[in-house]
Amino acid sequence: MTDVRFDILGIGNAMVDVVTRVEDTFLSRHNMHKGAMILVDSAAAEALYAAMPPGTESSGGSAGNTCAVAAVLGARVAYLGKVADDQLGAVFAHDIRALGVHFPSPPLTGGAPTARCLILVTPDGQRTMNTYLGACVTFGEADVDEDIAAAASVTYLEGYLFDPPPAQAAFRRAAAAAHRAGRQVALSLSDAFCVGRHRAAFRDLVAGHVDILFANETEITSLYEKNTFEEAAEAARADVALAALTRSEAGSVILRGTDTVTIAAEKVKVVDTTGAGDAYAAGFLAGWTAGRPLAVCGRMGSVAAAEVIGHYGARPEGNLKAMMARALG
Amino acid sequence: MTDVRFDILGIGNAMVDVVTRVEDTFLSRHNMHKGAMILVDSAAAEALYAAMPPGTESSGGSAGNTCAVAAVLGARVAYLGKVADDQLGAVFAHDIRALGVHFPSPPLTGGAPTARCLILVTPDGQRTMNTYLGACVTFGEADVDEDIAAAASVTYLEGYLFDPPPAQAAFRRAAAAAHRAGRQVALSLSDAFCVGRHRAAFRDLVAGHVDILFANETEITSLYEKNTFEEAAEAARADVALAALTRSEAGSVILRGTDTVTIAAEKVKVVDTTGAGDAYAAGFLAGWTAGRPLAVCGRMGSVAAAEVIGHYGARPEGNLKAMMARALG
Numbered sequence: 097m098t099d100v101r102f103d104i105l106g107i108g109n110a111m112v113d114v115v116t117r118v119e120d121t122f123l124s125r126h127n128m129h130k131g132a133m134i135l136v137d138s139a140a141a142e143a144l145y146a147a148m149p150p151g152t153e154s155s156g157g158s159a160g161n162t163c164a165v166a167a168v169l170g171a172r173v174a175y176l177g178k179v180a181d182d183q184l185g186a187v188f189a190h191d192i193r194a195l196g197v198h199f200p201s202p203p204l205t206g207g208a209p210t211a212r213c214l215i216l217v218t219p220d221g222q223r224t225m226n227t228y229l230g231a232c233v234t235f236g237e238a239d240v241d242e243d244i245a246a247a248a249s250v251t252y253l254e255g256y257l258f259d260p261p262p263a264q265a266a267f268r269r270a271a272a273a274a275h276r277a278g279r280q281v282a283l284s285l286s287d288a289f290c291v292g293r294h295r296a297a298f299r300d301l302v303a304g305h306v307d308i309l310f311a312n313e314t315e316i317t318s319l320y321e322k323n324t325f326e327e328a329a330e331a332a333r334a335d336v337a338l339a340a341l342t343r344s345e346a347g348s349v350i351l352r353g354t355d356t357v358t359i360a361a362e363k364v365k366v367v368d369t370t371g372a373g374d375a376y377a378a379g380f381l382a383g384w385t386a387g388r389p390l391a392v393c394g395r396m397g398s399v400a401a402a403e404v405i406g407h408y409g410a411r412p413e414g415n416l417k418a419m420m421a422r423a424l425g
Numbered sequence: 426m427t428d429v430r431f432d433i434l435g436i437g438n439a440m441v442d443v444v445t446r447v448e449d450t451f452l453s454r455h456n457m458h459k460g461a462m463i464l465v466d467s468a469a470a471e472a473l474y475a476a477m478p479p480g481t482e483s484s485g486g487s488a489g490n491t492c493a494v495a496a497v498l499g500a501r502v503a504y505l506g507k508v509a510d511d512q513l514g515a516v517f518a519h520d521i522r523a524l525g526v527h528f529p530s531p532p533l534t535g536g537a538p539t540a541r542c543l544i545l546v547t548p549d550g551q552r553t554m555n556t557y558l559g560a561c562v563t564f565g566e567a568d569v570d571e572d573i574a575a576a577a578s579v580t581y582l583e584g585y586l587f588d589p590p591p592a593q594a595a596f597r598r599a600a601a602a603a604h605r606a607g608r609q610v611a612l613s614l615s616d617a618f619c620v621g622r623h624r625a626a627f628r629d630l631v632a633g634h635v636d637i638l639f640a641n642e643t644e645i646t647s648l649y650e651k652n653t654f655e656e657a658a659e660a661a662r663a664d665v666a667l668a669a670l671t672r673s674e675a676g677s678v679i680l681r682g683t684d685t686v687t688i689a690a691e692k693v694k695v696v697d698t699t700g701a702g703d704a705y706a707a708g709f710l711a712g713w714t715a716g717r718p719l720a721v722c723g724r725m726g727s728v729a730a731a732e733v734i735g736h737y738g739a740r741p742e743g744n745l746k747a748m749m750a751r752a753l754g
Binding site: 117145146148149150151152153154155164182183184187190191192194195209408409411413 | 474475479484493511513538740742
């Protein structure tokens with residue numbers, strides 16, 4: 097049996113975020129649904145960028161953010177995702193490797209540029225995202241290193257990766273390799289609209305291949321097409337061994353078998369919710385792979401989320417490790 | 426006579442900042458002088474970047490920052506500087522144009538990449554900068570649009586532009602065009618080490634071609650090789666029509682003929698001093714070109730500086746215009 101060399105292997109769309117502040121009127125003028133992630137092509141991304149206020153660029157991608165936060169918390173982390181051989185790809189690779197994350201994926205040459213996510217943050221701290229997938233659309237089965245999946249306690253897949261078509265096959269290959277080695281597979285549903293686009297495939301994946309499910313309230317009710325959080329949560333309980341369901345300022349609920357653990361949200365001034373769910377999953381999995389009790393895993397998720405919500409951008413800015421140590425006493 | 430179409434024309438090294446937080450030990454390990462700007466070549470920049478923690482990319486450049494802040498404050502602004510035809514160049518151009526700044530300089534093609542400044546922020550909020558000049562070294566006389574200088578109330582030159590050799594000629598051409606049209610020329614000394622590298626040329630420029638001088642305490646004492654701020658300030662008073670000298674938390678002193686106006690610094694929690702001097706010059710010049718009294722110009726400089734000191738990065742993050750309106754009552 098392969099030795100465990102990583103606590104977490106993250107697989108996702110590798111991209112650079114362009115974060116800017118706008119008024120709500122900017123969203124309505126551009127027919128955007130606040131809080132959602134939509135895919136845009138190169139021309140639409142250029143047009144939107146031209147209309148946007150000045151921004152700040154930082155590494156992003158949902159699973160990339162989770163890997164970065166988990167690495168900051170001391171987890172051993174690997175990441176697979178496709179950037180291009182360009183300046184923004186170099187930024188992404190630098191930032192994740194600088195945290196000690198193993199990132200072996202070679203950049204795409206001669207194709208589309210590195211993906212970017214144009215993120216509009218409104219005064220209420222909500223983020224609305226427009227993603228140009230660029231090089232990410234080439235990520236497929238061949239990009240999955242089965243040895244890494246076999247050597248990672250948890251293989252973590254972001255739901256957004258269901259958007260570029262070849263990635264679903266990559267998902268299944270990574271999950272199969274992890275399970276053959278006796279490891280766990282985690283999935284984050286990422287976005288209610290993303291769930292809506294791929295509901296049947298997600299339902300199949302969750303029921304048959306996922307051990308740990310991360311979702312927020314709108315995502316889980318969309319997945320199971322339920323009217324209430326409680327009904328959707330019970331459906332998740334029946335489907336997966338472990339579910340961590342986040343409810344914004346109402347905290348989170350963790351379900352395992354007949355156990356239900358409720359976690360309060362940390363008190364925080366909301367500046368920018370970008371990456372809150374990613375950070376929650378990171379804190380949770382850093383605790384889970386270290387063998388901490390569920391209540392501590394959930395608390396670690398809440399504290400990590402609170403750190404990134406308190407400033408612009410999805411990656412930690414403050415000393416998260418010290419903050420976590422204080423929070424856990 | 427040419428109509429005034431711009432309040433400020435800024436000319437400087439166009440670059441993208443890479444901002445990261447480090448402990449003081451990182452600076453000593455890399456033999457860096459805290460608070461200084463040094464020039465690095467491409468290889469040294471790559472090596473340093475590889476050793477740096479994750480960063481955040483944002484448009485920078487001293488005069489670029491000044492132009493951005495002045496535009497936010499409502500001034501009519503133009504900017505000249507050289508980026509390359511690459512992703513970081515597109516970021517710089519987008520960000521400055523998004524603020525309504527006229528930026529006609531064509532990008533360099535087939536040469537060095539867009540300049541970047543690797544900025545290390547220590548826990549005390551001090552920033553230490555390593556600049557790879559890239560495409561900026563090609564900025565020369567031919568890049569100065571005399572019509573714009575003639576149409577701008579103040580042509581503002583950053584001292585850092587003295588480092589790439591062809592730029593000194595560009596400086597002089599811009600200053601001459603401005604003066605022929607009856608406009609004013611402003612200079613920021615930028616950095617005490619930069620002053621040390623080019624003292625004779627700066628002294629000649631300041632005495633013969635500068636109307637408004639911006640400098641901090643270490644820069645002005647270095648320029649005039651004086652032991653005290655007071656001696657250096659009197660030397661500046663004799664040399665230029667107007668000098669605005671900043672003294673960090675001690676505020677600033679404005680000298681015009683026999684007048685001396687002292688301005689208190691705003692109270693602010695120091696997060697990152699990157700761009701503080703640039704923002705001061707922006708606030709001051711936005712007031713000056715709008716015909717405000719010197720005391721108001723200085724206050725506008727202090728308020729603008731306080732905004733950028735309060736967060737990471739050199740460009741405004743909060744609503745500076747509203748903050749300024751509140752501060753000025």
